[in-house]
Each structure stands twice: as C-alpha cells, then as structure tokens.
Amino acid sequence: MKLTLLGTANASQVPVYNCQCPACARARHDTRFRRGPCSALIECGGQRWLVDSGLTDLAERFPPGSINGVLQTHYHADHVQGLLHWRWGNGMRLPVLGPDDPEGFADLYKHPGMLDFSQKLTAFQTRTFDGFSLTPLPLNHSKPTFGYLFSDGISSVAYLTDTVGLPPDTQARLQEQPLDLLVLDCSYGPLQEAPRNHNDLTRALETIGLLNVKKAVLTHVGHEFDCWLMEHGESLPANVVVGRDGDVVM
Amino acid sequence: MKLTLLGTANASQVPVYNCQCPACARARHDTRFRRGPCSALIECGGQRWLVDSGLTDLAERFPPGSINGVLQTHYHADHVQGLLHWRWGNGMRLPVLGPDDPEGFADLYKHPGMLDFSQKLTAFQTRTFDGFSLTPLPLNHSKPTFGYLFSDGISSVAYLTDTVGLPPDTQARLQEQPLDLLVLDCSYGPLQEAPRNHNDLTRALETIGLLNVKKAVLTHVGHEFDCWLMEHGESLPANVVVGRDGDVVM
Ligand SMILES: [Mn+2]
Ligand SMILES: [Mn+2]
Numbered sequence A, B: 001m002k003l004t005l006l007g008t009a010n011a012s013q014v015p016v017y018n019c020q021c022p023a024c025a026r027a028r029h030d031t032r033f034r035r036g037p038c039s040a041l042i043e044c045g046g047q048r049w050l051v052d053s054g055l056t057d058l059a060e061r062f063p064p065g066s067i068n069g070v071l072q073t074h075y076h077a078d079h080v081q082g083l084l085h086w087r088w089g090n091g092m093r094l095p096v097l098g099p100d101d102p103e104g105f106a107d108l109y110k111h112p113g114m115l116d117f118s119q120k121l122t123a124f125q126t127r128t129f130d131g132f133s134l135t136p137l138p139l140n141h142s143k144p145t146f147g148y149l150f151s152d153g154i155s156s157v158a159y160l161t162d163t164v165g166l167p168p169d170t171q172a173r174l175q176e177q178p179l180d181l182l183v184l185d186c187s188y189g190p191l192q193e194a195p196r197n198h199n200d201l202t203r204a205l206e207t208i209g210l211l212n213v214k215k216a217v218l219t220h221v222g223h224e225f226d227c228w229l230m231e232h233g234e235s236l237p238a239n240v241v242v243g244r245d246g247d248v249v250m
C-alpha cells in the first residue's frame, strides 16, 4: 500500500492570500512549505484512488485511465471543488464514492458530467477492491463525513479528516487493530477549548493516544498552526509528524 | 480602455478531458489553442476589474492590491468557481459586483471570506468608476445574468455572455450607440434550432447584425465549434473573429 499526501492544508491553504505571517511568508518563498487543499492518493494492488478532490489541477495530474475513482470524505468546497471543472470529460465514467450526503456540492449532482455518484458508501460496511479493502468511519464534522480505514492484509491505514475527536463507534472500530499509519486532522495548534469542527493539537494528540498507532501524520494544517510549529515543532511526540504536500507517508 | 480575454471556453474547456476530436487534440499539443473558463480583464483609468472568476489560479494571477474587484456576469460554476479558494484572504475586502441572484454559488454567500457581495448591480443603472462607467444589461440565460456595457467616453464595449439572443430591452439599449467592440457568447457552430442558453453561430451573427458593431469577438467557445472553425473558419464575416485566451481585444 502506498499513500501520498497531495495536499495538507485547511480551507485557506498556505500561504494565505495577503497574509504576512511567518508561515505564509516562508511558504511564499520556499515552495516546499506550501500547502494545497487536503487530499491524498492511495495506491494498492494496481488500483489508484484519489481521496478528496479539492486540488484544481486534477485533469493535468490524472490523465484518463490513470485513476480508478475518487473517495470523498465529504462535500465541503475545499475537499471537492476540483470536480467542478474536471467533470466534463468525454466518453468515460469516473466513480465518486462517499457518504450519502443529499446536498452534495453546488450543482455536481444535477450536472455530473462523467462523474458517477450512484454508489454510496455505508458506515462500517467494508468494501473490497482488487488488493485492498476500505471501511468508511463516521467523523465529527458539520457535514456527513467519512474517514477511511484501508487494509491490504499487511498494513492498516486510517485517514481521518475533517473531524474533531471521534464518534464512539468509530473509536471502537479503530481500536480493533493496531494502525501502521494514522493520518489525522489537526488544523490548529493547542487551544484552550476544542474547536467545533476540527482538531487542535491537544485533541489530535488525545485521539492518537486512544489508538494503537505506530505513526501519526497530521494534516489539514492551518497557517497559524504552521507558525506555532516554527517555534515549538520539536515538542511533538516521537511517533507524530506533520505532513507536507507530496509526502509519501506509507 | 483595455480588455483582455483571460478565458474563452464554455464550461467543458478545450481540450475536453478524454476527448480526441481534432480541436482537443490540437489544443493538447499547442497551448495557444487551449481555452480556459470564460473570463476577461478590463483596465481603464487606473482601475482593473476581473469579469468572471472561473479561472482557478486567480490568487497567483492577481496579487493583493493588483485588482479592484470582480464583476460577475452570473453564478454558474464555470464563471465563479475560482472564488471558492481565493476567498480566504487575510485583512482585506474584495468587492464582487453582479446580479442580485439569491442563490449565488455553493457556500460563497454563507462563508464569503474576503469577498464583499453587498453591492448588487441593477439592470440598466449605470455605475461610474474612476475613468469608466458600466451598465448592467440582462441576458437570456438559465440564471440571473448580466452583460456589461463599458464606456470611457471614447470607446463603448459590450461583453455579453452567457446568453442566447438578447432580451428586447437590452437590444434597445445597445442600439443607442455604436459599439467599438462586442464580445459575444458563441458556444456552438451553426445549428438548425437555437440552443436554450447559449448562442450558436447563427444566433450570434443575427445578434451582431442587429447592432452597430465595429468588431465582434466570439467567446464561450466549445470544442465542437472549434472543430467547425478548423474547416469553415474563413467563412466568418470580416468584422467577426473568434477570441483566444490572452487576446487583447481592445
Ligand atoms: Mn476541510
Ligand atoms: Mn470540512
């Protein structure tokens, strides 16, 4: 199993437009620190699935035939906006699997183009593909949202964003096996109170501590968390790293 | 007055993903023939306004302070999708002027970020800016849509997309003065019947014939019209040209 982080930002991306904070200034001058819309590529057994579609250059990144489909965690703009112009492909169908969100995003359901939204995933019901399986796990967010547990019989990988903490059923399911890798929403540095829809570092570390995790990679990172990391980055636990765009984490 | 066509495609863009037609094959190999989301830049008297925001690299094209705001013709995805990720700017406001469409697009009204949608334009009511004026003109489309008549006292320029034909009031207003330039929706080559929401070449030439037009530039071009043009392009009237991305037409 191979997992590549294509984008590791929150909705604002890094650099934030017109922001002069140290993290945004650094990202503007050193492209290695730029963060695009939160998304990943999972490759296993000859299959390649995009996890979320917020990047706006998907047609260039993924020529026809190079990808099996899209796994949507949810239908917020930063996770799905790239489908708006990618959808108008000719003579092909691209499956988009995700939670059964009756709203979806903008006019995508009404004018799907090549996108096939007909297969809805069901919470906790494992789907098997050629070489790997995925289990959708409900998350705590402002829209119907799934995290995904991937398994190829050798490794188990959980990709959990956007969320603050975990619903009890999801936590219980994730405690059933050790995780070789956990990719987790951590939008903010440590905050006094838990944010409403995303983890801060305090809640992210709490969640990591509840699970049997070999390695945790934080994603959905905001520029303020990047600023915090520039000063306090060494204080993270040994098995916790902050993802960067392009990182092959598994 | 300077008018640059930033994008000249219909919603599918050219090349269409996975399309092997002659026009798409040509555009894939020769970037001069690529067409991005229909949009333009109007520059006059020190002001710079973007007309429609469907391009997905607006943050890179327009650094903070380089643009006065956005004129939306309407809120279809291909004309507005670029605002989804551009909106999260820090410490500034960017006016977005357009028709009073209660729906807008996706969650832009709910989460406007730096975008200021508070100023709605009214049909036929001229607004004056430093160095030029604009008059919103209702068009025939599936969503509330304005074309714009720009005037700097020397030249008059009409930018009319998306539309099929013209409503009588709009036609009457445009007949009040000669037009140095008309930029007009022409999504299709000549068709037997008029399409529902866009001009084909037959209807576009009809509209041009009704007005006193020095030069007409066709935009919102689909790949099938590009194919037609590859065979029949020389048959266009002498004052009618087909726009290309990047063309400075005024
Ligand atoms: Mn998000
Ligand atoms: Mn979200």
Ligand SMILES: [Mn+2]
Pocket (backbone or CB within 6 Å): B010, B011, B038, B076, B078, B079, B162, B220
């Ligand atoms: Mn359009």
Ligand SMILES: [Mn+2]
Pocket (backbone or CB within 6 Å): B074, B076, B141, B162
């Ligand atoms: Mn339209």
Ligand SMILES: [Zn+2]
Pocket (backbone or CB within 6 Å): A015, A016, A019, A020, A021, A022, A023, A024, A025, A223, A224
């Ligand atoms: Zn910043």
Ligand SMILES: [Zn+2]
Pocket (backbone or CB within 6 Å): B015, B016, B019, B020, B021, B022, B023, B024, B025, B223, B224
């Ligand atoms: Zn084509």
